[in-house]
Amino acid sequence: MESILEEDYEEDWEEVSSKDKSPRLDSSSTSRVLDGFVKRVWPEAENVAFHSNGIFMEAIDVVPIWIEILWSPIKITGNALKKIANLVGTPLRCDSNTQLKTFLGYARIMVEVTVGEELPDVVEFQDELGNPHRQIVHYEWKPTICTECKAMGHLGRDCRKKQKVQPRNARCGYLRRVRRHAINKVHSGLGMNWSMLNNIDDHEGGRIWIVWDPMNYKVELVSSHAQVMHSRVTFLPTGVKWWLSVVYGFNRVAERAPLWDSLNLMAAVVSGPWLVMGDFNNVLAMDERIGSEITVAELKGFQECVATCGLMDAPAQGAFFTWNNKHDAGDMVFSRIDRVLINDEWLAQFSEADITFHPEGLYDHCPCTITLWPTCAKRKGSFKFFNMWGKDANFTQLLKISGRLG
Structure with missing residues (x-):
């Protein structure tokens, strides 16, 4: 030892x-x-x-x-x-x-x-x-x-050598772009009595879906845009509240400018824990992509937005690079474009939260799970005794009432 x-x-x-x-x-x-x-x-x-x-x-x-x-x-x-x-x-x-x-x-x-x-x-x-x-x-x-x-x-x-890789256009269980008339059919097809919000009014086909169990959560839409949906979430059993922004950024640098503007405006409204997550389609640092060059210009808007909003990367485990292009080895590109950002209040409120980016499998993105209150094994506390307590005239009676004495 x-x-x-x-x-x-x-x-x-x-x-x-x-x-x-x-x-x-x-x-x-x-x-x-x-x-x-x-x-x-x-x-x-x-x-x-x-x-x-x-x-x-x-x-x-x-x-x-x-x-x-x-x-x-x-x-x-x-x-x-x-x-x-x-x-x-x-x-x-x-x-x-x-x-x-x-x-x-x-x-x-x-x-x-x-x-x-x-x-x-x-x-x-x-x-x-x-x-x-x-x-x-x-x-x-x-x-x-x-x-x-x-x-x-x-x-x-999990080895790919023994998995049958499906064609890129195969139906692998993910949602393709959903037309307006098919939204209810797709929603009911999930097989759960969950509530749903989407941004189909802001972009054809809807790019973001938020689905939740109404028995445990209340989600109030604050604002919706083509690249981000802002909401207020309440965990009904305890009443704990936080702000949630779900992101799906456009592919081109110039097209993502309205996304940064929307987050900056939201930062002025937010008071309390704030969670910003999704596919930003943008790296935040020079070491977050391999196989393709990163320019300072593509980092600038995102970095300024994160600083203005007072956000930071949430502690996470699992994959660092969250997306790859699924090409052959010589042409493969890996990047970190999916992330979870939080403010100081969220970190203080959910300090024990478990955030994990899982292997991407047949998809090109790594799915992310967030467990707000992980189950932790707690040791049973021992009984502490101070000798001075025994000198109290009512000590024996109080001990019986507390259940420590038969």
Whole structure:
């Protein structure tokens, strides 16, 4: 069992160089090997593999991953943090918030782990007084090996090599553009007594549908446009409210200008938690597309809008690149155009929300799920007793009333 010494709390630990010296791209994508792209960037690379966090490598014995160590009741700083991370793998570095101690939720550390090894969800160590502790470890991503094709980033059951890829025009269960006269038929075909809003009055065929269970939610439309629908959502069992904007941006940069204007106007109205999600058809940073060039001009409008609205990317897990063009390896393009944006109030209200971008499968976009209140196993609290309570004349009677005494 690892032991934490008093001096460990004061000593800062330096970054460690990774054993993996192969070329890498710090992003994520689908599980297919992008041979054409890799060969163009690194002509000397051989035996290239690919994992779902977007790291290309020639040797895949070890990979770096991010872990989150929830802050425990004892102070965990400096070299003590490194010792705990060492119980998972080889600690390489911590993020800036952890280093500066500006985030109190958890410490975020990059560790190097061996592919195929079982990773612990809980580690045990002793503090400087010899007291044992159990520390929960959360993994932002775990390396997986496919049993079918031996590639990284997906399981055998999801391997495309054993799936029959359907033609692009096949009916795969998604909604095509729906004509006005067919809306009710499509809605009833969902097989649920759910309510629905769409923006068919703002764009032919309707580009956005919002569907909800009226037994649990109340959704009030605030405004609707061709590229975004703004609404006010109430969770009926608790009365919790938040603003929701669902986005589907146009393809051309100039055509998306009204979308940014609409979000900017909405920001002036919003008071409280605000969630903005959807397909923006726009990347937000220079590293959010591979296989095609990104220009500063296409980033400018979106970046200014996000800053004006006071929005930020919601903490999410799963795929980084959320769309790809499904072309052959040499012509493949991956980009991050689907995202979930939130304001500070939403983060404070739904700090435990689970947001995941799932594998795209046969589609070109990765579906996203948001669980506002994930089910968390809570430990039963222990009964604390102070000796001074026993000196009260009514102590025994009060204890009987509380049910602590037979």
